[in-house]
Amino acid sequence: xxxxxxxxxxxxxxxxxxxxxxxxxxxxxxxxxxxxxxxxxxxxxxxxxxxxxxxxxxxxxxxxxxxxxxxxxxxxxxxxxxxxxxxxxxxxxxxxxxxxxxxxxxxxxxxxxxxxxxxxxxxxxxxxxxxxxxxxxxxxxxxxxxxxxxxxxxxxxxxxxxxxxxxxxxxxxxxxxxxxxxxxxxxxxxxxxxxxxxxxxxxxxxxxxxxxxxxxxxxxxxxxxxxxxxxxxxxxxxxxxxxxxxxxxxxxxxxxxxxxxxxxxxxxxxxxxxxxxxxxxxxxxxxxxxxx
Amino acid sequence: xxxxxxxxxxxxxxxxxxxxxxxxxxxxxxxxxxxxxxxxxxxxxxxxxxxxxxxxxxxxxxxxxxxxxxxxxxxxxxxxxxxxxxxxxxxxxxxxxxxxxxxxxxxxxxxxxxxxxxxxxxxxxxxxxxxxxxxxxxxxxxxxxxxxxxxxxxxxxxxxxxxxxxxxxxxxxxxxxxxxxxxxxxxxxxxxxxxxxxxxxxxxxxxxxxxxxxxxxxxxxxxxxxxxxxxxxxxxxxxxxxxxxxxxxxxxxxxxxxxxxxxxxxxxxxxxxxxxxxxxxxxxxxxxxxxx
Numbered sequence: 002x003x004x005x006x007x008x009x010x011x012x013x014x015x016x017x018x019x020x021x022x023x024x025x026x027x028x029x030x031x032x033x034x035x036x037x038x039x040x041x042x043x044x045x046x047x048x049x050x051x052x053x054x055x056x057x058x059x060x061x062x063x064x065x066x067x068x069x070x071x072x073x074x075x076x077x078x079x080x081x082x083x084x085x086x087x088x089x090x091x092x093x094x095x096x097x098x099x100x101x102x103x104x105x106x107x108x109x110x111x112x113x114x115x116x117x118x119x120x121x122x123x124x125x126x127x128x129x130x131x132x133x134x135x136x137x138x139x140x141x142x143x144x145x146x147x148x149x150x151x152x153x154x155x156x157x158x159x160x161x162x163x164x165x166x167x168x169x170x171x172x173x174x175x176x177x178x179x180x181x182x183x184x185x186x187x188x189x190x191x192x193x194x195x196x197x198x199x200x201x202x203x204x205x206x207x208x209x210x211x212x213x214x215x216x217x218x219x220x221x222x223x224x225x226x227x228x229x230x231x232x233x234x235x236x237x238x239x240x241x242x243x244x245x246x247x248x249x250x251x252x253x254x255x256x257x258x259x260x261x262x263x264x265x266x267x268x269x270x271x272x273x274x275x276x277x278x279x280x281x282x283x284x285x286x287x288x289x290x291x292x293x
Numbered sequence: 294x295x296x297x298x299x300x301x302x303x304x305x306x307x308x309x310x311x312x313x314x315x316x317x318x319x320x321x322x323x324x325x326x327x328x329x330x331x332x333x334x335x336x337x338x339x340x341x342x343x344x345x346x347x348x349x350x351x352x353x354x355x356x357x358x359x360x361x362x363x364x365x366x367x368x369x370x371x372x373x374x375x376x377x378x379x380x381x382x383x384x385x386x387x388x389x390x391x392x393x394x395x396x397x398x399x400x401x402x403x404x405x406x407x408x409x410x411x412x413x414x415x416x417x418x419x420x421x422x423x424x425x426x427x428x429x430x431x432x433x434x435x436x437x438x439x440x441x442x443x444x445x446x447x448x449x450x451x452x453x454x455x456x457x458x459x460x461x462x463x464x465x466x467x468x469x470x471x472x473x474x475x476x477x478x479x480x481x482x483x484x485x486x487x488x489x490x491x492x493x494x495x496x497x498x499x500x501x502x503x504x505x506x507x508x509x510x511x512x513x514x515x516x517x518x519x520x521x522x523x524x525x526x527x528x529x530x531x532x533x534x535x536x537x538x539x540x541x542x543x544x545x546x547x548x549x550x551x552x553x554x555x556x557x558x559x560x561x562x563x564x565x566x567x568x569x570x571x572x573x574x575x576x577x578x579x580x581x582x583x584x585x
Contacts, residue, residue, distance in 0.1 A: 032387045039381060040398045043456065047401070049424060050413045062422045110309045119299035125306060132317040134572050136517055138541050139561035142327060142548050143320035149334065166312045196301040225406045227520045228541075232549055243408040247524050250412050257416060264409035275404045279397050282404070286461060287468040 047268065054262040061258050075262035084237055085263060088245035094157060095230075095241060096223040099164035103219045106166050108212055111174025112200045116186060126175070132168045137228065145232055155235045164223050170215050173288075177211040178204060214285030217278060224271065242267050321565075328558035346559035356560065358535045359543040362447060366539065367515040369451040374511055375504070377455065378462025383492075385463065386470060396467070400460030407457065411524035414453045415440065418525075440525060443536035450521055450537055457521075458514060462507055469503030470496070502578075509575040516567055517541055540564050 053061055054075050056068040079085050114126050144163060153159030181204045189203050205212065230241045240248065246267055250260045275282060328346050330339045350356040381399060385392055402410065417425050418439035426436040439449045477495045486494070497504075519541040523530065530546060531538035540560060548557030 029387060032384045033391075036381070036384050036388065036391075036395045040395060043399055043402060043459070046410065046413045046417060046456075047405075049417070050409075053416075066424075106309045106312070109305050113302050113305040117298055117302040117305075118295070119302040122302075125310065128318070129310075129313055132313055132321075134565075134569055135317060135321045136561070136564055136568055138517060138519075138544055139324045139558075139565050140317065140320045142544075142554055142558050142561065143323035144316075145549070146323075146327075146334065146554070147320070163316055166309050166316070168313070168317070171309070196298065197305075200305075221404055225408075227408060228545070232545075243406055243520075246406075246412070247408045250524075260412050261416070264412050267406050267409040271404055271406060272401065275401065276397075279400070283396065283400060283464055286464045 047272075050261050050268070051265055053258065054265040056258060058258050075258045076266065079259055079262045079266060083245075083249055083259075083263070084240070085245065085249075085266065087238055088240050088242045089266075091157075091160075091239065092224055092242040095161045095164075096220045098157075099161050099223045100216050100220045102165040103167050103170050104212055104216050107170030107215065108174045108178075108205060108208070109200060110166075110171045111176075112178045112181075112204050114171070115175045115178035116181060116183070116204065117196075129168050129171050133172070137163075141229055141232055144229065148233055154233055155239050157239075159233045160230050160239070160241065161223070163229055164219070164226070167219065170219065173211060173215060174208070177208040181207050210281075211288070213281055214288060217282055217285060221271070324558050324561055324565075327554055328562045330555060332554040332558070334552055334554065342555070346555040347563075350556045350559050350563075353556070355531075355535060355538065356540075356543055359531075359538045359540045359560075360563075362536070362538055363516060363518065363540045365447055366451050366454070366518055367512060369448055370454055370515050371508060371511045373451075373455050374458060374462050375507060377459055378507065379466050379500075381459070381463045382466035382470060385467060396460075396463065399463050402457045403460045405457075407520045408524050410457065411453070411521050414456075415525045418449055440537075441533060443532070443534045446526065446532040446537045450518075450525055450532075453525070454515070454518065454521055458511070462511075465503060465507055465510075466500075469500050472503075473499045505575060505578045509571055512571050513568055516564060516571075519545065 049066070052067055055071040055073070057070060057072050057074065060068060060070070110129070114122060140163070148154050148159050153162070185203060186199050189199055194202065225243060226241070227243045227247070230244045231247070234240050234244055237245075237248075246260075246263050249263065253259055329341060329343060331342050331345075332339050385395060388395075417423055420426060420436060420438050420441055423439075425439070429436060437445060440446045473496065477499070478491060481491055481495055518539045522532070522537050522539050522542050523545070526532040526537050531542060541564070544557045544560045544564075547553045547560065
């Protein structure tokens with residue numbers, strides 16, 4: 002369904018483009034120039050961060066852009082003298098577990114709300130949807146007092162419990178599950194598939210692109226999460242990557258070459274994932290953004 | 294048969310509902326409760342104080358500073374984001390080659406960990422050896438203090454936030470532009486409308502839902518600004534003379550550095566009210582259907 006709409010959009014765009022701009026040649030060149038200039042501005046901070054991370058401590062305050070004597074020493078020092086590897090591992094565990102949990106619970110909830118008839122269906126949906134309006138900042142104080150009372154401070158569970166479900170994900174999955182044909186489910190029911198089997202073996206495979214988009218966003222969101230981890234983490238070993246970099250940089254003061262190396266190490270995996278999955282991510286933004 | 298299926302539905306929903314109740318709904322109620330009490334983590338006595346916490350923050354000069362700053366971020370950031378985002382999207386639709394490449398390029402900041410980006414930007418802005426002042430120097434402009442100067446710091450951060458979200462806005466606008474049926478342009482083209490007239494009378498009105506979404510999304514981002522501010526002005530939180538302080542940073546300082554949970558919770562209730570108002574406004578806008 003999504004591909005058909007996309008194809009129609011492509012046709013529409015082509016037709017509109019031809020009638021919209023009669024004086025193409027000059028305008029086109031200007032468009033490329035403007036886009037390239039903007040693009041340079043956008044990537045400059047990254048290129049500059051990478052360049053700096055390869056400079057020696059004496060070279061970093063010198064004028065030239067590119068390191069004369071590139072060195073990996075900053076990276077070595079970040080990896081050996083700070084707890085960077087541990088922070089990386091912490092972030093990975095937390096992002097992976099929350100992504101798994103959101104993918105499972107949100108698609109199950111979305112399926113149930115879209116495809117099963119039962120009393121209270123609408124009310125439950127509205128209640129879940131309304132939680133979207135509550136800002137995280139309002140919840141962190143109660144989460145904190147709750148975590149203190151229950152001993153969750155400084156634990157993996159404490160860092161990740163707020164991310165285990167997502168109202169937005171439920172909304173998204175319900176939208177997509179609505180498109181699963183009832184006849185298909187009924188046929189499988191007659192063949193003796195259990196209710197859970199219908200969800201896992203019929204509905205879930207049909208909405209796989211939506212689940213993939215949800216997984217990518219959940220992973221990125223939890224990988225980059227800052228305010229709650231900052232509050233709930235107390236010991237350096239439990240820090241996630243963003244908290245580790247923020248506090249390490251605060252402590253490292255003017256050790257800019259180390260800060261830039263640490264930032265490069267934090268950015269590179271995300272960029273790599275993005276470049277591999279960029280089509281899904283950008284189409285996911287369109288799907289999720291415009292339906293929200 | 295129907296009853297059995299309803300039982301399955303409740304079984305599927307039990308886990309997620311419990312989570313939503315325990316992690317979102319009850320804590321939101323609890324934040325309201327805390328905002329009406331004198332709440333000290335260590336003392337067991339938590340007397341009801343009515344609106345005293347609200348009165349306290351409303352008479353706190355720093356809260357007003359945070360509130361007006363937050364508004365200033367909104368006013369500076371949203372138009373810039375909107376105009377640049379729409380401009381880039383329109384340019385992207387003109388060009389045929391490298392469209393995907395540029396779209397990806399502009400989107401990269403959106404998936405980058407904010408903390409890492411914030412430190413890079415902090416160095417870009419460094420007065421003595423930052424690349425921005427070097428660039429100013431080469432083109433003959435006087436050096437600027439950026440984050441160190443009360444009148445500039447807020448806008449320096451706003452620029453970074455615009456940089457971060459520009460790719461998201463571009464993608465949303467591209468999708469919005471794709472949804473405009475090309476027949477309108479064709480008809481107007483036959484009538485002899487020029488490029489500006491097409492933009493003014495067809496693109497803008499038909500793009501209205503996308504514009505509303507973009508403004509609302511942007512507003513919520515700016516209302517919840519925290520990570521960038523904390524990380525770009527780490528040494529003196531809230532920047533020079535509190536010039537970059539936001540409401541969420543105020544909540545963090547009150548609640549988690551001074552442990553004044555009552556006033557902090559009261560500030561989050563005010564934030565919630567602002568976000569609720571914007572969301573309701575959005576729903577009103579969206580329920581008005583665009584007539585073709």
